[in-house]
Amino acid sequence: MSDPLVRALQELLGPQRVLATRGELLVYECDGLTQFKSAPRCAVLPHSTEDVQAILHLLHRERTPFVARGAGTGLSGGAIAQRDAVLIELSRMKQILEIDPVDRIARVEVGVVNAELSKAVKPYGLFYAPDPSSQTACTLGGNAAENSGGPHCLKYGNTTRHMLALEVVLPDGTRETLGDPFAGSAGYDLRGLFIGSEGTLGIATEITVRLCPQPESVVTLLAAFETLDAACRAVSDLIARGVQASAIEILDQRTIDAVESSVFRAGYPRNAGAVLLVELDGPAIETAEDAERVEAIARANHAILLQRAADEEQRMKLWKGRKGAFGAMGRVAPDLYVQDAVVPRTRLPEVVRGIGEICDKYRLRLANVFHAGEGNLHPNIAYDGTRAEEVERVHEAGREIFELCISVGGSLSGEHGIGLEKREFMHLLYSPEDLATFCRVREAFDPLRLANPEKVLPVHACLELRSALPSGERGTR
Amino acid sequence: MSESMANARPATACGEAPRPPEGAHVATREQLAHWTRSLDCIHCGLCLSSCPTYQVTGRENASPRGRIYLMRAVAEGRLEPDASYTQALDECLVCRNCETACPSGVRFGELMEFARDEEKKRVPPRGLAGFVERIAFRHVLPKRRVLGALLGTLRLYQRSGVQTLVRKSGLLRRLAPQLAAREALLPVIPSRRERAPLLERYPAHGERRATVGFLTGCVMHPLMPEVHRATIRVLNDQGFDVVVPPSQGCCGALHFHFGHADEGKELARANLRAFLREPLDAIVNNSAGCGAAMKEYPHQLEGEEARRFSSLVRDVSEFLVERGLRPIAPGPKLRVAYDEPCHLIHAQKISAAPKQLLRAIPGVELIPFDGQESCCGAAGIYNLVQPTLADAILSPKIAAIAKVRPDVVVTGNPGCLMQIKNGLAAAGLAIPVKHPIELVP
Ligand SMILES: Cc1cc2nc3c(=O)[nH]c(=O)nc-3n(C[C@H](O)[C@H](O)[C@H](O)COP(=O)(O)OP(=O)(O)OC[C@H]3O[C@@H](n4cnc5c(N)ncnc54)[C@H](O)[C@@H]3O)c2cc1C
Ligand code: SF4
Ligand code: SF4
Numbered sequence: 001m002s003d004p005l006v007r008a009l010q011e012l013l014g015p016q017r018v019l020a021t022r023g024e025l026l027v028y029e030c031d032g033l034t035q036f037k038s039a040p041r042c043a044v045l046p047h048s049t050e051d052v053q054a055i056l057h058l059l060h061r062e063r064t065p066f067v068a069r070g071a072g073t074g075l076s077g078g079a080i081a082q083r084d085a086v087l088i089e090l091s092r093m094k095q096i097l098e099i100d101p102v103d104r105i106a107r108v109e110v111g112v113v114n115a116e117l118s119k120a121v122k123p124y125g126l127f128y129a130p131d132p133s134s135q136t137a138c139t140l141g142g143n144a145a146e147n148s149g150g151p152h153c154l155k156y157g158n159t160t161r162h163m164l165a166l167e168v169v170l171p172d173g174t175r176e177t178l179g180d181p182f183a184g185s186a187g188y189d190l191r192g193l194f195i196g197s198e199g200t201l202g203i204a205t206e207i208t209v210r211l212c213p214q215p216e217s218v219v220t221l222l223a224a225f226e227t228l229d230a231a232c233r234a235v236s237d238l239i240a241r242g243v244q245a246s247a248i249e250i251l252d253q254r255t256i257d258a259v260e261s262s263v264f265r266a267g268y269p270r271n272a273g274a275v276l277l278v279e280l281d282g283p284a285i286e287t288a289e290d291a292e293r294v295e296a297i298a299r300a301n302h303a304i305l306l307q308r309a310a311d312e313e314q315r316m317k318l319w320k321g322r323k324g325a326f327g328a329m330g331r332v333a334p335d336l337y338v339q340d341a342v343v344p345r346t347r348l349p350e351v352v353r354g355i356g357e358i359c360d361k362y363r364l365r366l367a368n369v370f371h372a373g374e375g376n377l378h379p380n381i382a383y384d385g386t387r388a389e390e391v392e393r394v395h396e397a398g399r400e401i402f403e404l405c406i407s408v409g410g411s412l413s414g415e416h417g418i419g420l421e422k423r424e425f426m427h428l429l430y431s432p433e434d435l436a437t438f439c440r441v442r443e444a445f446d447p448l449r450l451a452n453p454e455k456v457l458p459v460h461a462c463l464e465l466r467s468a469l470p471s472g473e474r475g476t477r
Numbered sequence: 478m479s480e481s482m483a484n485a486r487p488a489t490a491c492g493e494a495p496r497p498p499e500g501a502h503v504a505t506r507e508q509l510a511h512w513t514r515s516l517d518c519i520h521c522g523l524c525l526s527s528c529p530t531y532q533v534t535g536r537e538n539a540s541p542r543g544r545i546y547l548m549r550a551v552a553e554g555r556l557e558p559d560a561s562y563t564q565a566l567d568e569c570l571v572c573r574n575c576e577t578a579c580p581s582g583v584r585f586g587e588l589m590e591f592a593r594d595e596e597k598k599r600v601p602p603r604g605l606a607g608f609v610e611r612i613a614f615r616h617v618l619p620k621r622r623v624l625g626a627l628l629g630t631l632r633l634y635q636r637s638g639v640q641t642l643v644r645k646s647g648l649l650r651r652l653a654p655q656l657a658a659r660e661a662l663l664p665v666i667p668s669r670r671e672r673a674p675l676l677e678r679y680p681a682h683g684e685r686r687a688t689v690g691f692l693t694g695c696v697m698h699p700l701m702p703e704v705h706r707a708t709i710r711v712l713n714d715q716g717f718d719v720v721v722p723p724s725q726g727c728c729g730a731l732h733f734h735f736g737h738a739d740e741g742k743e744l745a746r747a748n749l750r751a752f753l754r755e756p757l758d759a760i761v762n763n764s765a766g767c768g769a770a771m772k773e774y775p776h777q778l779e780g781e782e783a784r785r786f787s788s789l790v791r792d793v794s795e796f797l798v799e800r801g802l803r804p805i806a807p808g809p810k811l812r813v814a815y816d817e818p819c820h821l822i823h824a825q826k827i828s829a830a831p832k833q834l835l836r837a838i839p840g841v842e843l844i845p846f847d848g849q850e851s852c853c854g855a856a857g858i859y860n861l862v863q864p865t866l867a868d869a870i871l872s873p874k875i876a877a878i879a880k881v882r883p884d885v886v887v888t889g890n891p892g893c894l895m896q897i898k899n900g901l902a903a904a905g906l907a908i909p910v911k912h913p914i915e916l917v918p
Contacts, residue, residue, distance in 0.1 A: 019536065023561035026550055027543035034520050045535055072537065073522040091535030111535070113526050136578070137525045262580045327580030330519035 005062060005086070006042050012054050019043040028087050031072040031079040032134075034335060034385065036420050040067065040081030045089050049167060049175065049205040052088065056203065057173030059086060065450045066171075068199045070111065070139030074146060075338055076419025078198050082454040088203060090141055096120050097206065104211045105164065105181050110141025110204050117209070126211040129156035132415070133323040144204050147196030149415035151322065152279070154373040155246035156212065158415065160195040167206035168194060171446040181208045193441070198417050199452040201445040215246075215281035219291045220315045223298035224272035224305035228252045228356075228368065231274035232349040234301040235372040238278070239345045243293055247279040248373030249322055254332065255369040255380070259321045262328035266321025269305055276303075276372070277322055325369045326380065333365070333382030337394050339401055343410035345375040354404050355379050362397040376414030377405070402428060418456045426457065518545045518583050527578035529852040530568050533869040538565045541575035541585055548592045563600060566593050568866060570856035571734045572819035577826075586824065587776055593736030672699045679709050679719040686716035686800065687758035690789075692748075694767050695727035697891045704891070704912040708763045708793055711917045715803050719761075725751040728762075730770030731857045733777065745774050749782050752789075760789045761796050763914060765890035766857060768792045769824035792821060793914055794831040794889065807839035808918040814883035815843055815913065816874070816897060817850045818890035831889055831913050838916055847877040853888075855896035867896070875900040878908065887913040 006020045019025060020042040029037040041064075046052045059066050065085040072079050081087045093109035096117065100106065101124035108117060114135040117128045131150035132138055138148070144166065149158045156162070165179035179191030194201055225231040231250050238248060251259070256268045256275060268275050278294050280287040295306055309315035329336050343351045352368065355377070359366035365382040379401065383394050402412060402425050412422050412429055426435060438457050443449070524541040525531050531540035538547065538561065547565055550556035566589070573586045675693060689712060691705075698705055712719050725748055732741030748771070752760050762768045771790045774783040791799070813835060821827045828850075835841050854860055854870035878886060878901065886901070886908055888894050898910040 019538075021559060021561045023547060023556060023559045023565065024536075024538055026556055027537040027540075027546050029546075030520065032521055071522050071525055073525075089535060089537070091531075094535075116526070134521070134523060136527075137522045259580075262582055263577065264580050324523070324580030327519065327521045327523050328582075330521070330581030330583075333519075336519050 003042065005064060008058060008062075009042065009044055009055065009086075012058060013044060013046070013051065017045040017047075019045075025087075028069070028072075028079075028081065028089075031069070031074045031077060033075050033077045033337075033419070033421055035337065035391070036077045036080055038080050038082050040087035041084040043087040043089050045092050047092050049169065052169045052203055052205050053173050053175055055086075055088060055173075056169050056171060059450060060172045060448070063448060063450070065453045066203075067452050068141070068145070068203045070142030070145075071113070071134075071137045073134040073138045074142060074419065075340065075416040076146075076198075076413070076421045078145065078417050078419035078452070078455055079142075080420055082420070085453065090139065090203075090205075093141075093205065094139075099124065099211075101126060101211075103181075104213070105208055106211055107206060107208045108140055109206055110139060110144070112140050114138050114140060114143060121211050122214075124211075125214050127214055128209060129153070129162055129212050130159045133326060135323070140207055140209070141204050144195050144207060145197065145199045146415065146417040149371065149374070149376065151247035151249050151277075151319075151371060153415075154248060154371065155244070155281070160192055162210045163191070163195055163207055164210055165208040166191055166194055166204045168202045168204045170202040171448065171451045176202075179208075196417075198419060198456050200442055200456055202451055217284040217287045218246075218279065218281045218315065219287045220309040220318055221278045221280075221291060221294055221298075222268070222305070222307040222309070222318060223276045223278070223295075223303040224269045225274050225276065225298075225302065226304055227273040228352060229349055230301050230303075231276045232352050232372070234276055234298055234303070236346055236348055237297045237301065238294065239373070241293070241297065243290060243297070244280075244282075245278050245290070245294070245373060246281045247277065248371070249277040250368065250370055250372040251275050251277070251322065251325060252368040254365075254367035255325050255329065258328040258331050258367070259325050261331055262324055264320045264324030264328060266317050266319075268321060272304060274368075277318060322369070326378075329367055329380050329382065332367070333384070335383050335385040337381045337383060337398065338416075339377065339379045339381070339398060340413045340416040341377050341402060341405035341410055342414040343375045343377065343405050343408050345373070347408045347410075348372065348375060351377065351405060351408060351410070355401050358397050358400045358404070362393045364393060364397055371414065374414065375410070399425070420455055423454075423456060423458055518542065518549075518579075519581055520546070521581070523580060524575040524578045524583075527574040529570060529572060529574065529854065529870045530866060533866060534568075539568050541579070541583075544569060545583065545585070545588065548588060551592075558596065558599065563596055566596055568863060570819070570852055570854070570859050570870075572852045572856055573823040574819060574852060577823045586773075590733050590736070590738065590776075593734070594738040595736075597736035666700070667702055671702050673702075674698075674723075675705065675709070675721045677721055677723055679713055679721075681716045681718045682713050683716055685718055688718040688720060688756075689791075689796070690752045690757040690760040691719050691721050692725060692728065692760060692762040692764075692767055692771070693721060694762070694764055694891075697764055697767075701891055701894070701912070704763060704915060707912065707915045707917070708761075711797070711914055712761065712793070714917075715797060715800070717800075720755070720757065722751040722754065728764075728767040728770045729777075730766045733770060733773075734857055738777065741770075742777050745771075745778055745783070749774070749778075749786050753782060753786060757789060759791045759796055760786065761791050761793050763793045763889065763912060765792065765818035765820035765825065766892060769820040772825060792825065792827055792830070792889065794834045795825075795827050798830040798833050802834070802837050805838050806918050808841065808916065810840045810842075811884045811916065812842050812844050812882075813916065814846050814878055814881060814886045815849065816853065816886060816888035816893060818888055818893045819852050819856075821889055822850060831887075835887070835913055835916065838918070841916060844881050844883055846881045846883075848874050849877075853893045853896045853900070855890070855892035857892055860892075860896055871896060871900045875904050875906075879904060879906055883908060885916070886910045887916060889913055 010018045025039045028043055029039045044055055065083050066088055067081045067085045068088050069079040070090055090111045094111040095109045098107040099121055131152050132148045143159045144163055147159045164181040168176050168178055178194050235248055252274045260270055280290045309318055367380045370378045381394055383390050406428055412425055522542055528540050537543040544565055547562055551558050569589055571586055571589055575585050709719050727744050729741035729744035772787050774787045835843055852870055853874055854867035860867035886897055894910050901908050
């Protein structure tokens with residue numbers, strides 16, 4: 001243990017909470033995305049906001065970069081420690097500090113697991129709406145950093161709609177409160193800026209969230225189609241006819257196969273080309289009426305099977321299958337690359353077809369599971385990471401898929417963030433001026449660029465970009 | 478996936494990942510490398526929050542995903558096993574909560590058993606923990622006479638007043654706090670008469686429905702003879718002949734979990750010989766850990782016999798519910814908290830049967846509590862070798878039980894039973910802990 005920084009951190013936190021051997025650090029080499037690997041210089045386990053402050057203060061003095069980590073379920077490489085950064089593992093900060101059922105808010109530490117919060121507020125007839133498929137594992141801090149979504153965000157909106165205030169520690173160790181649970185937004189919405197910033201502006205330590213009342217009734221429908229195309233067309237129709245669903249999800253045949261072979265087997269028909277999951281919630285009369293409309297639209301698109309979940313148990317089963325889908329794909333591939341592009345919902349059928357063609361061209365195996373209602377695609381490409389040539393083909397296909405999505409007016413990321421993975425594609429979406437503006441915002445929080453360096457924006461490119469621009473010039477989107 | 482990949486691994490269908498064939502098990506380091514890579518951990522992290530040691534420590538290397546990552550790195554030669562690697566393996570409870578959480582179907586228990594066995598061969602454990610382990614695995618658990626003698630001595634220690642003296646004086650606590658913590662775990666040893674061996678055969682009451690073999694296990698009979706007597710009584714009442722082969726022995730579960738596979742296999746073979754001598758309709762046991770290990774004998778032993786044996790193994794609740802229960806006489810009114818042993822719910826996927834059995838007893842009311850399905854930290858001898866973690870894992874469960882104040886806690890695994898008993902006692906709660914079968918009047 002000759003690293004003086006490690007010794008200083010140990011003095012600060014005690015030896016138990018600083019990890020520094022190769023074996024201890026290797027496991028932090030990657031997160032949910034395994035293409036990129038880089039072990040941190042050391043890892044620390046703070047227990048409180050004060051701990052985080054003390055750590056960042058020290059790192060600031062030592063000019064050492066750092067990376068926050070929640071549960072490491074991120075899918076864009078956000079929690080990977082590049083440049084010998086110190087990893088700040090927030091998993092121990094998992095207290096639910098306060099539940100206020102009257103004002104319908106809760107105050108939590110950032111390491112609280114998403115699903116644990118909903119579980120804790122259930123007795124009050126409340127729930128926390130954003131429900132990423134990883135919700136049994138991912139932390140609210142990670143959700144804040146990625147502005148995560150989930151199937152039900154179609155109706156309820158992504159994370160940023162549900163986090164009212166954040167306690168954050170800035171890269172120099174100072175503490176700030178962003179937002180206010182009660183006051184409206186006067187002045188700049190720094191809370192909104194921080195959410196989705198992927199750990200590049202500082203570390204959130206506490207969050208005040210909004211809770212929603214559980215709906216009076218919930219109807220969950222399963223429709224199976226012969227082809228993926230038919231399922232996509234049904235979704236376009238649902239949107240066009242203005243059906244207000246709380247979730248609209250599609251799983252294609254390969255995904256169905258994987259799920260049905262897993263512990264999360266949901267009873268999806270294996271012979272279907274795709275299944276569509278639609279959920280409606282609200283007053284019972286409305287959901288009943290909407291359910292019939294959904295069924296009519298499914299029939300018009302030649303659904304081969306229509307089912308309604310009879311009870312809560314069946315409903316949970318249908319959802320568990322959907323939420324376990326990505327994990328279940330492990331059964332068909334040693335490694336998975338999951339994309340996260342968003343396209344206008346009316347263009348879904350053609351884009352999904354296009355992605356299929358790209359994967360055929362690169363001889364890659366593709367499975368689709370996605371938040372269809374939001375036009376948020378998750379093509380899963382199965383590959384073997386030990387074969388360099390194959391990884392190359394995955395990268396090429398990935399690029400073409402991005403280009404396709406952007407060409408129809410879509411974007412790079414619906415919910416997984418840019419991270420390390422999509423950094424190099426940012427210029428497809430933004431002009432150099434735009435990127436330079438991002439850089440300036442980042443530097444306002446973090447002039448030394450210590451917070452999650454090398455993520456979201458190409459930092460070095462960023463410097464070059466800035467120096468190339470006349471000062472004061474603003475980028476436009 | 479791609480054609481080229483399919484070509485490289487001709488054994489699989491086009492593009493399928495090269496899964497090990499059905500019925501195959503990890504036996505070499507190359508296989509471990511292959512399994513950890515192909516058998517399916519995609520690093521999604523969905524198992525993290527299910528893992529008791531991750532919940533307590535928040536460390537990735539104390540999580541299922543982290544442990545698999547390390548095993549793979551070692552198997553692939555990317556990581557030289559170091560002390561932190563051994564620790565990462567040792568801290569695992571092999572409770573297999575992670576298997577229930579994993580959508581990808583990772584067979585964690587099997588990977589861990591293999592990795593531990595390799596590690597134990599590389600660096601035999603040292604210190605107090607190592608000493609306890611060696612003695613226990615080689616000389617005590619497999620040999621009934623030695624076990625009996627040891628328990629006799631312990632009973633003497635407890636009854637002669639020496640224990641009271643030791644505890645009162647606080648001497649042990651001062652001299653060897655770790656040993657004191659373990660001393661505190663000592664259950665009250667029943668008398669020699671209570672520990673007397675079981676008969677070889679107990680006939681069914683009323684019409685005979687089937688004949689079952691009964692596993693007595695190693696420490697369970699001498700430590701909890703009342704549970705065995707209750708199990709046999711209920712099986713008889715329900716119409717089953719119970720055969721207790723005298724040549725049977727320890728199931729080997731602890732040996733497999735703690736990296737002593739060779740000794741474990743010896744024990745497994747002895748049990749095959751003992752139980753397959755006469756035709757039995759089932760091999761019934763009342764210990765979740767033993768049941769899980771015996772159902773998994775085919776992971777350890779090749780051949781038809783191991784498969785036949787394991788297909789007969791049933792937990793007593795599973796067996797009774799499967800066969801259909803004869804009406805049960807009413808017992809006293811009881812508010813019962815059922816704790817789900819990991820090796821029932823996760824390793825054997827049995828959760829409904831024990832509750833069904835309990836509900837079938839008139840007078841019993843099942844009351845749910847938080848963390849009913851969470852691990853208690855007993856995990857064989859885990860509470861002896863990792864006392865700090867075991868306590869941290871246990872304490873939320875005790876707090877949850879304290880909140881609902883049941884008349885009795887029941888759990889179908891002897892280790893869990895003792896662990897929870899100790900936890901409740903330490904918290905000053907006078908709530909008895911029993912095996913579910915003991916509640917059947
Ligand atoms: C099976 C699976 C399904 C998924 N499904 C969805 C889905 O439906 N919707 C969705 O949006 N995402 C999904 N994801 C992606 C991922 O779960 C989310 O991005 C999640 O929010 C990450 O949380 P985490 O705690 O794991 O964060 P990590 O992966 O640990 O970190 C993610 C990023 O956040 C930063 N960060 C973490 N905590 C903090 C903090 N306190 N302050 C500042 N920065 C921080 C990290 O530096 C990193 O850049 C899925 C992932 C998996 C593996
Ligand atoms: S849930 Fe399964 S696939 Fe996912 S990280 Fe855990 S062991 Fe690996
Ligand atoms: S067996 Fe239990 S302790 Fe070990 S990794 Fe799995 S969940 Fe964690």
